Amino acid sequence: MAATGSLRRKNHKGQRRAMQVSDKSILFFVGDAPFFVSHRLNLVSGAVAHGYRVTVACPNHPAAIETIRANGADWAEWQVNRGGTSIFGEAVSLLRAFYIIRRIRPTLIHAIAIKCILHAGIASKFLDVPIVGAVSGLGYVYTGSGGGVKGVLRRAINKFMNFGLNRRNASFIFQNGDDARMVEYAGLDRVSVYRIGGSGVDLGKITMRPHPTGAATIVGLPARLLRDKGVYEYIEAARILHRRGRDARFLLIGDPDRTNPTSVKPIELDAWVAEGVVEWIPYTADIASALAALHVVALPSYREGFPKTLIDAAAAGRASVTSDVPGCRDAIIEDVTGLLCPAKNSDALADAIDQLIRDRALCISMGIAARAHAENNFDLDRVTRRHLEIYQERIKAY
Template identity: 75%
Template structure:
């Protein structure tokens, strides 16, 4: 296959790619790459991808699907896209995309960079039954398609990087980049909202694994303590994920008055400016953009003491850690910041400095481009 300086991105969730990774398209274009993004159709997201200088190839893939026939079709479609676009390098984002693109790239002798932004449902929690089978299957396909010298993996925390040991990937190169970065020009530190009440938000996909149940229970507990606080769920359910919160549950919480709900918005900066505290009681993360954005906005965070979450804050300086899956402990930690507004403001200011030193999206983009160049130059 004749190769040009073209990078092909394989993406399973177009809106997520636009909100978290579109900087990679812009950075690649600025560095002389021709770019193609292969992903499912999504009108708004595709417009943004095209406006960023990339071509688009429709790739039909079910992010949450496990049908063997469906996965074979997705693989054949991926093969056809690679054959047609003839990339010099492939970047695949998230495990399912890495599996499909990795096997294709092996057959066609193309370097690939796999970005693991979190191990997701299959690797979160105890493995039993079907989840155990899926883990073993994924590890087997990883070993078959990706254990070679022209493969690089980017992990967001050291715990997730242990995946290469489980899959027996002893020939690849490994890089660590803490998160997808934040545009510090778009999300800026604004004054905390005035008034005695405290506004507390959980901006994330509404999944059980994000700690939504614990957040709601903590809100109930703090209402019983008589705290003048408003709790907001900010985001949408993800019905392709087995742990998604349902609309019925949301409606019940709204009727109870324990939380308010703001569906997903593209203007997260404006939302963060209305909050005093950001909470993410997740069970596990890669490197949560929720906490990166919170830091850029100059807001203190409360998050779980688990991989990914604890990597994104400086405990006691930019935010506070709490035990995972413990709603009363979560309420206690949030209460500390409700009671001490000065501490909340100081932590927010420290968080902004931390974001400026560690999360600048321009630096994240530069490091990705370096990995692409290194990957293409390395002898296969």
């Protein structure tokens, strides 16, 4: 009797798998709906075009949800606090993830960012659903030293990651080789690992426009306004170059992120603008026009996955100045499409920007090379196709 019961369970499991594959359904777990729309919406439209039924589980954001639905996906409300550490709040998010997966019964889950990967990974383990986790940067907990509270959180994440995702039907997509070492930190010796350099860019929407005319060089930092993006070093570099008498304007393009502990405070932003060291432009969806208004893009980040800021800058044909750290150095060709400088070093950042301020011809030639680099490496259609190939590989493997 025991053997018969086991056979029935296996047959039932096989039938469920066959049903899922024929359904071809993908469930995305996302912690930030606007970020998903700006960085990953191509995966929704691409999957829908290839016959997948797509659902996006994310917090409610009316404008972003409307865009997701307009691209053919369903929406499931899933609350997750990206910067929270409340045990109760995390338990609620996990239980809700479990409920959503059990209700939708997807063929495959694609979870984006570490916290979403953890919740969806643990829930999908118990529900026996394959999962692909996309790590677009290791984030605050993995940036810098591993002491104190941050060290405790890092060790806890590694343990939960191992518990929920160290299995044959779990896979990871990393954007650079340094971040891929996370599988070693967490002891994930049974997973499949893929590399895709960035989220891609629509080369038809972001094109190379003529550089601004006029003597003043316009430098911009387009990003969330976080300490880890190098905002404070950028402000100090701007002060240094003003003291040198350089004819340049410095822009911050983006908003603070109140959910991130390293966010710039609004009072600081107001003070910098009042001082005249920078101009502030709030987040804009029209990044193509924002980049066209610049000569140089600066991103002195402490660490990245594969920064979309630099991908977009390349598509716009703009030279970049960025940090010699994982992710950033992967996104440019040093001394061809941009310049590298040490992270957390305002003087070195000022010197690199100054090189482009003083040599407009070099600035423009680097921009032309950057556009060619984008066309060869960052095309959105190519990135979308690679994701779809991975989906199909993981479905067939399961």
